[in-house]
Amino acid sequence: MNNGYITTIGLEVHAELHTNSKMWCGCKNDPTEKRPNMNICEVCMAHPGTLPVPNKDAIKKVIQVGLAVGADIADFTEFDRKNYFYPDIPKGYQLSQYKLPIVSGGQINGVELTRIHLEEDTAKSSHEGGITLVDYNRAGVPLMELVTEPVIHSAEQAGEFARALQQVLRYVGASEANMDMGQMRIEANISVSKDEKKFGTKVEVKNINSFASVEGAIRYEVARHIDVIEQGGTIVQETRGWDEVKLETFSQRKKENAHDYRYFPDPDLPKLYLTKLFDIEAMRKEIPELAPSRKARLLTQGVKEDMVDIIVTDPSTAIYFDEVTQGKDAAFAVLASNYLIADVFGLLKKENKELVAENFPSTASFVELLTMITAGELSSRGAKDLLPFMITDKNLDVKKTAEEKGMIQKNDPEALKAIVAEVIAENPAQVAAYKSGQESMFMYFVGQCMKKSKGAGNPSLFQELLKSALQ
Numbered sequence: 001m002n003n004g005y006i007t008t009i010g011l012e013v014h015a016e017l018h019t020n021s022k023m024w025c026g027c028k029n030d031p032t033e034k035r036p037n038m039n040i041c042e043v044c045m046a047h048p049g050t051l052p053v054p055n056k057d058a059i060k061k062v063i064q065v066g067l068a069v070g071a072d073i074a075d076f077t078e079f080d081r082k083n084y085f086y087p088d089i090p091k092g093y094q095l096s097q098y099k100l101p102i103v104s105g106g107q108i109n110g111v112e113l114t115r116i117h118l119e120e121d122t123a124k125s126s127h128e129g130g131i132t133l134v135d136y137n138r139a140g141v142p143l144m145e146l147v148t149e150p151v152i153h154s155a156e157q158a159g160e161f162a163r164a165l166q167q168v169l170r171y172v173g174a175s176e177a178n179m180d181m182g183q184m185r186i187e188a189n190i191s192v193s194k195d196e197k198k199f200g201t202k203v204e205v206k207n208i209n210s211f212a213s214v215e216g217a218i219r220y221e222v223a224r225h226i227d228v229i230e231q232g233g234t235i236v237q238e239t240r241g242w243d244e245v246k247l248e249t250f251s252q253r254k255k256e257n258a259h260d261y262r263y264f265p266d267p268d269l270p271k272l273y274l275t276k277l278f279d280i281e282a283m284r285k286e287i288p289e290l291a292p293s294r295k296a297r298l299l300t301q302g303v304k305e306d307m308v309d310i311i312v313t314d315p316s317t318a319i320y321f322d323e324v325t326q327g328k329d330a331a332f333a334v335l336a337s338n339y340l341i342a343d344v345f346g347l348l349k350k351e352n353k354e355l356v357a358e359n360f361p362s363t364a365s366f367v368e369l370l371t372m373i374t375a376g377e378l379s380s381r382g383a384k385d386l387l388p389f390m391i392t393d394k395n396l397d398v399k400k401t402a403e404e405k406g407m408i409q410k411n412d413p414e415a416l417k418a419i420v421a422e423v424i425a426e427n428p429a430q431v432a433a434y435k436s437g438q439e440s441m442f443m444y445f446v447g448q449c450m451k452k453s454k455g456a457g458n459p460s461l462f463q464e465l466l467k468s469a470l471q
């Protein structure tokens, strides 16, 4: 609600699926390939006489996403030709789905979904100095399109939905969904109205490539719509783009120029009976635990919410954290979250390494480290000093290394008592000062004890012993 206006937003999200090969041919599906036109063949370049063969893994991944969001999976599906002429589409039509999408319904974060269908990505055009260059590596890459119902009412809600969708795609393994790599792209249909029973004129903002831009573009459009209406103008139905530098939308295409795509079922592709091709019930059982359920579980373990949010963002991190804390108590889980997010992540960031489980210390060594800290055998300083070795060497014997490097914390009260006695005997003036009320002197004694124990004494034990010795 904004000045009495109700905002209504529907989203269309495209996600490149994580498959080995393209949608209709054996070409590599490699979003990291920088050299243009490396992964192309007669089929994805649409040479005459070639025929498409559907990629079963791509279809499977769309079904998995559908199952993860509680949607209906179609018994029967087909592919349609969406006709338009543009250099980025070699066939002169895009293979997509029109009447019979693979997935219908479902919801994410309480936002109802209309459908999820499968199509092929287009080539990438770049316009430089009056010419257009086309890279066909992306042409024919399996692309999932998800459409929501117009039930989103704010920029924040749209942003949250997009983040939650990204997590679903990653947990299921359907897509890497990196927005900065164009693996997940968002279009928002936005309208405002004072009448809750009637939508305002909608404007479509296309190709939004970051979560911040999703929210920025919607906020900008909502404010623009209200401004135009308040000044007595009318909103024109059109497609707009988002300028990431100026942080504003700009008109791209008015409705009059909208395409008539002349959809019709592709005669080159077979109709697909999904329930015959896949064991949908078995697939339903294999859907992994998703982020919201993991989050609720970790919160009950006492891990702080900001830590939990970071942990569940990446599936590999969430699974790693589960392995580390399996069968352990709440205090251990909290300790594990602190060392993982503050220290391990800190070290990896310094080295510009990705924050994923394969770059973390091995589960066994991380558990060993945390167990030693819990038992008071290792100080937090010692733990911080050990972690870089554990990241470089996955097979590192943590206990042995700590012993060799003299990091094992000494908890033997008799040995520590002797050190305390020595420190007191060697510092009569400081002791006198402390006893006459100079309490700040206490930490000096702790420091001296730590020094004498070469950093291996347990500092809290030293404090206890000093307190009773100085009474």
Ligand SMILES: [Zn+2]
Pocket (backbone or CB within 6 Å): 022, 025, 026, 027, 039, 040, 041, 042, 043, 044, 045, 140
């Ligand atoms: Zn190909």
